[in-house]
Amino acid sequence: GQNIDQPTEMTATEGAIVQINCTYQTSGFNGLFWYQQHAGEAPTFLSYNVLDGLEEKGRFSSFLSRSKGYSYLLLKELQMKDSASYLCAVLDSNYQLIWGAGTKLIIKP
Amino acid sequence: ETGVTQTPRHLVMGMTNKKSLKCEQHLGHNAMYWYKQSAKKPLELMFVYNFKEQTENNSVPSRFSPECPNSSHLFLHLHTLQPEDSALYLCASSQEAGTYNEQFFGPGTRLTVL
Numbered sequence: 001g002q003n004i005d006q007p008t009e010m011t012a013t014e015g016a017i018v019q020i021n022c023t024y025q026t027s028g029f030n031g032l033f034w035y036q037q038h039a040g041e042a043p044t045f046l047s048y049n050v051l052d053g054l055e056e057k058g059r060f061s062s063f064l065s066r067s068k069g070y071s072y073l074l075l076k077e078l079q080m081k082d083s084a085s086y087l088c089a090v091l092d093s094n095y096q097l098i099w100g101a102g103t104k105l106i107i108k109p
Numbered sequence: 110e111t112g113v114t115q116t117p118r119h120l121v122m123g124m125t126n127k128k129s130l131k132c133e134q135h136l137g138h139n140a141m142y143w144y145k146q147s148a149k150k151p152l153e154l155m156f157v158y159n160f161k162e163q164t165e166n167n168s169v170p171s172r173f174s175p176e177c178p179n180s181s182h183l184f185l186h187l188h189t190l191q192p193e194d195s196a197l198y199l200c201a202s203s204q205e206a207g208t209y210n211e212q213f214f215g216p217g218t219r220l221t222v223l
Contacts (some may be wrong), residue, residue, distance in 0.1 A: 004151065040200070042111050042214035043199070044111065048209065085150070091209060094207075095209070096165075097152075101151045104150075
């Protein structure tokens with residue numbers, strides 16, 4: 001079967017750095033997405049990786065290793081507004097998105 | 110504001126009621142999606158429409174009936190629902206289904222079935 005694993009919940013301190021991991025086993029791979037979802041709001045796109053390596057976008061970076069079936073989202077200089085759920089999703093061989101259950105990130109002052 | 114709107118935002122209904130959820134996208138996209146989001150579970154894809162044609166129905170019970178009159182509007186008609194259908198229903202759109210294009214989500218309808 002197809003499976004996406006990410007931690008259920010993480011806690012970090014304002015100003016610090018946090019890494020949210022995602023591992024996947026899917027039938028085929030056409031890219032990996034990260035979305036951010038604040039409570040009661042729509043998921044919003046953060047990043048898309050299809051090649052191995054690190055993609056940096058401001059305070060957020062996303063890394064992919066296709067051989068290991070692994071990705072992480074790195075958040076630097078954490079702010080209180082970063083408290084949200086972070087969803088990992090893989091585009092399989094049929095271009096269908098397979099979603100993880102999300103990681104709830106709690107930022108403490 | 111993602112360019113995708115959903116109404117109503119909250120809905121409480123009895124098991125014998127009939128109601129409809131509405132989604133509208135202002136992005137000029139050609140694909141629209143319905144997802145079910147339950148607490149601590151992955152997003153479940155329910156239906157996909159690409160250029161107004163239904164291309165995906167992920168074994169969704171017939172008490173959920175989608176309708177896509179044009180590329181900008183998507184409805185989910187509900188009847189004789191069960192309490193376990195209580196969830197957040199998200200609508201999304203993308204340039205085209207079956208590609209790597211990112212999906213843009215609406216804020217969702219929080220549905221409670223009594």
